[in-house]
Amino acid sequence: MAANPNSKSNKIRIRNTPKPLADYLLNTIDHLLKVKFEVSNGIANKRVRILDPVTGTKVFIEAATQKIYLDLEAQNRVLGQEIVDKEFNRIYNKHIRDHFQLLDLNKTIIDQFVDFTQGSPMKNHTLKIFLGTLTKSNYSYFLNYAENKLKSQLGMAAIIINNRFVNDTDFISYRRKILRFYDEVFVFNLEGSVFDPSQASREKKEGIVAIIMLKKFANLQGIASVKYDDAVNMEEVKNKIFHPQSFKQTNWQLLQPRDPYWFLKHKDTTAEEEFIRYWDLTDIMPIYNQNPMKKQAGHNLELMLQGAAGRYDISSAACFVNHDPKSPLKPFLAEWNYFFPLYNYFIDSKNSVTDLDFLERKPNFNPLFISEIRHKTALEFIINGQGNLIQTIGPKDIFCYVFAILQSNLYRERYQEQLQIYLPRIPVISNSQLIKNLIKKGRELVSLMIINKTDFNRTNSIFHYPDKWGVKVGGSQSKSLEDWQLTQINYQKNQKKVYVNQNQYFQGIEPAIWQYQFGSVNLLPEWLNYLRKTKKKLNVDDLKYFMKIIVSVKQIIKVKKEIDRLIKIFPVD
Numbered sequence: 001m002a003a004n005p006n007s008k009s010n011k012i013r014i015r016n017t018p019k020p021l022a023d024y025l026l027n028t029i030d031h032l033l034k035v036k037f038e039v040s041n042g043i044a045n046k047r048v049r050i051l052d053p054v055t056g057t058k059v060f061i062e063a064a065t066q067k068i069y070l071d072l073e074a075q076n077r078v079l080g081q082e083i084v085d086k087e088f089n090r091i092y093n094k095h096i097r098d099h100f101q102l103l104d105l106n107k108t109i110i111d112q113f114v115d116f117t118q119g120s121p122m123k124n125h126t127l128k129i130f131l132g133t134l135t136k137s138n139y140s141y142f143l144n145y146a147e148n149k150l151k152s153q154l155g156m157a158a159i160i161i162n163n164r165f166v167n168d169t170d171f172i173s174y175r176r177k178i179l180r181f182y183d184e185v186f187v188f189n190l191e192g193s194v195f196d197p198s199q200a201s202r203e204k205k206e207g208i209v210a211i212i213m214l215k216k217f218a219n220l221q222g223i224a225s226v227k228y229d230d231a232v233n234m235e236e237v238k239n240k241i242f243h244p245q246s247f248k249q250t251n252w253q254l255l256q257p258r259d260p261y262w263f264l265k266h267k268d269t270t271a272e273e274e275f276i277r278y279w280d281l282t283d284i285m286p287i288y289n290q291n292p293m294k295k296q297a298g299h300n301l302e303l304m305l306q307g308a309a310g311r312y313d314i315s316s317a318a319c320f321v322n323h324d325p326k327s328p329l330k331p332f333l334a335e336w337n338y339f340f341p342l343y344n345y346f347i348d349s350k351n352s353v354t355d356l357d358f359l360e361r362k363p364n365f366n367p368l369f370i371s372e373i374r375h376k377t378a379l380e381f382i383i384n385g386q387g388n389l390i391q392t393i394g395p396k397d398i399f400c401y402v403f404a405i406l407q408s409n410l411y412r413e414r415y416q417e418q419l420q421i422y423l424p425r426i427p428v429i430s431n432s433q434l435i436k437n438l439i440k441k442g443r444e445l446v447s448l449m450i451i452n453k454t455d456f457n458r459t460n461s462i463f464h465y466p467d468k469w470g471v472k473v474g475g476s477q478s479k480s481l482e483d484w485q486l487t488q489i490n491y492q493k494n495q496k497k498v499y500v501n502q503n504q505y506f507q508g509i510e511p512a513i514w515q516y517q518f519g520s521v522n523l524l525p526e527w528l529n530y531l532r533k534t535k536k537k538l539n540v541d542d543l544k545y546f547m548k549i550i551v552s553v554k555q556i557i558k559v560k561k562e563i564d565r566l567i568k569i570f571p572v573d
Helices: 019-036 059-079 081-094 109-117 136-149 169-181 202-206 234-241 272-277 301-305 353-358 367-377 395-406 409-414 432-449 523-533 540-567
Strands: 048-052 100-102 127-133 154-162 184-191 207-215 225-231 253-255 343-346 360-363 472-474 490-492 497-499 505-507
Touching: 019 059, 019 127, 019 154, 019 184, 019 207, 019 234, 048 059, 059 081, 127 136, 136 154, 136 169, 169 207, 225 234, 367 395, 367 432, 395 432, 409 540, 432 540, 472 540, 505 540, 523 540
Parallel strands: 048 100, 048 127, 127 154, 184 225
Antiparallel strands: 154 207, 184 207, 225 253, 343 360, 472 505, 490 497, 497 505
């Protein structure tokens, strides 16, 4: 069940929990009750009270009832089915009907948690079990509610949640809260697995995690003991989830979550020490602005120019985002959390934004970082533009060096764990010639990524030499459509074509180019789908522009591979 606290009605909507996962959770809880709490008949015991404060389809209640029935059947099978049924009916009438507490689906989720918190109908039950399939809108409500109920009593809380919960820095406070309140935690992470492919929710696509938290002692001291296991594909999920003895057979590994992130999964820290020794990007370029722009096209120029001190060079911003106002969708647009200007401008009330070329400016680089670059390259630093890389090096060269490192696939693979936690850190390489070569590759990448600001855009070479690029348009106008009207985007992998309607297409698009992502944006499909949604038809300029994007992406992929061939391995001397 999910609720949006910001909606006017804040009504509850149902979210399905996969039945096999609910069964796994109840089997595990039953096993833990018997082993950890010494309750002989598990969830069937009258001391146990099960609460499902985020009830949707009641799948947990169904799973619990089935579990109790199957256990009774196993115990009484030799006595005949009639005895099994009588025993189940006796327990059901005396206990199970009062065993569960559910939400009233006519109320809002916030009201429900408030009602549950005020006064409890569970005074005579010494073991409480809280179950829930959570979304981000009810993390806090559920965890606070369970903690409130278990402060002076023993029990468990079991949740199914998006697996970002265990390793994303957004959820540090939740993890810390769990580890400081409970004394034993079991984490079963289904990384990227999908129970139902028809479900399009983000949680299903990203994978889910089941977390079972035990409160065995009234006064807990220290941090919870954490056991961890995962399943990274459907075969593993089936082997572990669908087996009735899955919990006993799980190879639980002991985790040691630590401050400040309290991760609830294994983290690769082999590269941590070398990464920390590199220069932090905020130390390299000390003046920056966080979240200066929105994801949508059409940014506010004044907002782009605001910063911690002074005003910034407009052209340097183009290194991150293409600012062509005529482009219906910026082809390399991404949501940048930090904006690092190349220069810091010092202006007074007499100056305006249009005076930038005449203002005093200083490179936005740490002098100590510049000193290290000078020492490693034996080049003299100039404060404007780019150097010749023979005697001089400039601010744009240093930017291109940083940019080349960040675009290296080797860098991203080596430090993928660290890049989920920290801002990027940049090594200063000892090899002078390698630094120069990376600067040149960085220049190429910047040129390719800001199509409208470079000579690349003004040349007609891709049309003069079509055999070199292999990109062209084809097809004929459909009688029922305007010429190059976008109706549906359909990529044909074998033909290397992308159709924009039934008959007309772009040709020469390799799968790697079509699938290329810039940040979180799937570039080529995003550009075409944006225009399709605006019901636009492509004119000649649009056709040429899109083909330039295709060629640019092809070259970007090529240059990034060349960067990796230069670097070869991280850490690099």
